[in-house]
Amino acid sequence: MLKIHHVYVDGKFRTPHGTELSPLYNPATEEVIGEVRLADETDALAAIAAAKRAFPSFSRTGKQERIAILNRLSAAFTDRLDDLKEAMAEEYGAVRGVLDALVPRASGMFDEAARLLGTYEFTRTSGPNTIVMAPLGVAALITPWNLNIVFLAQKMAAAIAAGATVVVKPSELSATQTQVVTEAVDAADVPPGVINIVTGRGEIVGDVLTSHPDIVKVGFTGSTAVGQRIMRNAAATFKRLTLELGGKSPSILLDDADLTTAVPAALASGFLNNGQTCFAGTRILAPRSRLDDVLEAVKAAMPAFRVGDPRDPGTGVGPVVSRQQFDRVHSYIRLGLEEGARVLVGGAGRPEGLERGWFVKPTVFTGVTNQMRIAREEIFGPVLVVIPFEDDDDAVTIANDTPYGLQAHVFTPDVERAHRVARRIEAGTVLINRIFADHEAPFGGIKQSGIGREHHTYGLEAYLEPRAITA
Numbered sequence: 529m530l531k532i533h534h535v536y537v538d539g540k541f542r543t544p545h546g547t548e549l550s551p552l553y554n555p556a557t558e559e560v561i562g563e564v565r566l567a568d569e570t571d572a573l574a575a576i577a578a579a580k581r582a583f584p585s586f587s588r589t590g591k592q593e594r595i596a597i598l599n600r601l602s603a604a605f606t607d608r609l610d611d612l613k614e615a616m617a618e619e620y621g622a623v624r625g626v627l628d629a630l631v632p633r634a635s636g637m638f639d640e641a642a643r644l645l646g647t648y649e650f651t652r653t654s655g656p657n658t659i660v661m662a663p664l665g666v667a668a669l670i671t672p673w674n675l676n677i678v679f680l681a682q683k684m685a686a687a688i689a690a691g692a693t694v695v696v697k698p699s700e701l702s703a704t705q706t707q708v709v710t711e712a713v714d715a716a717d718v719p720p721g722v723i724n725i726v727t728g729r730g731e732i733v734g735d736v737l738t739s740h741p742d743i744v745k746v747g748f749t750g751s752t753a754v755g756q757r758i759m760r761n762a763a764a765t766f767k768r769l770t771l772e773l774g775g776k777s778p779s780i781l782l783d784d785a786d787l788t789t790a791v792p793a794a795l796a797s798g799f800l801n802n803g804q805t806c807f808a809g810t811r812i813l814a815p816r817s818r819l820d821d822v823l824e825a826v827k828a829a830m831p832a833f834r835v836g837d838p839r840d841p842g843t844g845v846g847p848v849v850s851r852q853q854f855d856r857v858h859s860y861i862r863l864g865l866e867e868g869a870r871v872l873v874g875g876a877g878r879p880e881g882l883e884r885g886w887f888v889k890p891t892v893f894t895g896v897t898n899q900m901r902i903a904r905e906e907i908f909g910p911v912l913v914v915i916p917f918e919d920d921d922d923a924v925t926i927a928n929d930t931p932y933g934l935q936a937h938v939f940t941p942d943v944e945r946a947h948r949v950a951r952r953i954e955a956g957t958v959l960i961n962r963i964f965a966d967h968e969a970p971f972g973g974i975k976q977s978g979i980g981r982e983h984h985t986y987g988l989e990a991y992l993e994p995r996a997i998t999a
């Protein structure tokens with residue numbers, strides 16, 4: 529059994545001051561696979577102090593030094609690619625397709641940051657002004673359990689490129705993944721104190737980080753509810769915030785869409801990562817004139833989303849992360865029925881033949897209105913809704929009638945028409961005939977999906993502050 533009994537502070541693995549032991553599970557078997565000893569407030573304070581000590585010299589390092597660190601981090605993550613995939617499969621049931629597509633993105637994040645740093649101008653002049661893009665200071669990076677590795681790499685890469693030092697607080701549900709990440713960071717020979725990693729509870733370590741005066745920036749990916757709490761905590765010391773929060777993204781099938789490709793793509797987005805993706809297209813908007821065809825196409829596409837053992841290459845959907853999430857997703861399936869929606873495919877109860885493991889049948893509801901809670905709230909499991917619309921205007925109105933605004937998808941062979949619709953959609957990203965964003969585009973939400981942007985220059989500048997020197 530894996531025992532993770534350390535935090536990473538000041539370039540060293542240390543036994544935490546915290547003593548709480550938290551079990552780690554394999555969601556496909558419900559078996560305990562390990563335990564993590566959680567950091568506490570004292571560990572969080574030690575990590576903040578180490579990052580603060582490291583900041584003055586790290587913030588003055590030149591581009592070449594930081595590029596070399598980013599290159600070493602990329603190499604270290606590449607060396608551990610198989611272990612990272614194994615940890616994600618074991619700890620939250622990520623399926624092969626997701627692992628192969630997304631885990632290499634982690635080292636890619638460091639490569640991209642290194643490339644960007646090569647050309648980025650930290651000092652600019654404008655009239656009598658010298659504008660210096662200065663690193664913010666010590667940043668707290670707080671991540672969820674889903675795709676933890678990619679989010680950690682993305683945030684660390686941007687902060688390191690900027691010259692900021694960090695205290696990382698990953699989810700307590702992702703300690704196995706974090707262990708491999710921490711070993712990779714250690715192998716990359718990052719100067720002591722630049723990256724500190726403390727796995728602990730959000731309401732303990734997270735609260736310390738988001739309210740401590742020495743933390744000047746919080747980079748957070750997680751739920752909208754926790755994002756709100758972080759904003760409240762951060763207000764007292766005016767911390768800079770990047771908040772990547774929840775979503776209820778629409779996938780709009782315009783009336784000329786090729787349903788044989790668009791419907792499988794919309795389902796792939798909705799069921800991505802076992803339905804546990806912030807930008808998943810969980811509301812499929814279908815033209816009323818073609819509703820029956822859409823529902824038939826959904827049924828026809830379902831064999832590609834076979835639920836089962838995540839290690840089986842034929843599996844499309846693995847388990848959800850925890851017993852709590854399993855119960856929560858089922859409560860939404862029951863709620864959908866109570867609200868009057870009909871199950872088109874899937875439904876409550878475990879899939880046939882899977883007696884153990886937190887497996888949920890990939891479920892699609894029809895007979896849904898956009899006012900139902902199953903259409904408004906983030907379920908974070910493989911449960912989608914199909915909502916009919918009358919025309920393009922109506923599709924846009926329904927797409928925007930949500931508290932969220934992270935991503936949207938438009939399917940049509942008419943790309944100009946798609947652009948016209950896309951410009952009217954309130955979302956940080958609108959994808960046309962695709963379900964993955966491009967890594968050079970800014971990523972982030974509007975409305976209750978968050979504040980700020982990650983990726984590329986937008987992500988780098990989230991860890992910098994312009995300062996003016998005027999002669």
Ligand code: NAD
Pocket residue numbers: 670671672673674697698699700728729730731733734735738749750751752754755757758771772773774775805806807906908934973977978
């Ligand atoms: P969560 O909000 O419960 O937890 C995220 C992190 O916040 C964890 O590390 C947790 O320990 C920490 N946390 C909890 N309470 C805290 C507090 N009081 N102060 C500081 N930190 C605290 O989210 P989760 O269940 O781990 O992940 C799923 C959620 O994340 C979903 O809502 C999903 O949409 C969202 N998410 C968003 C994006 C995005 O890029 N927009 C990406 C992935 C996941």
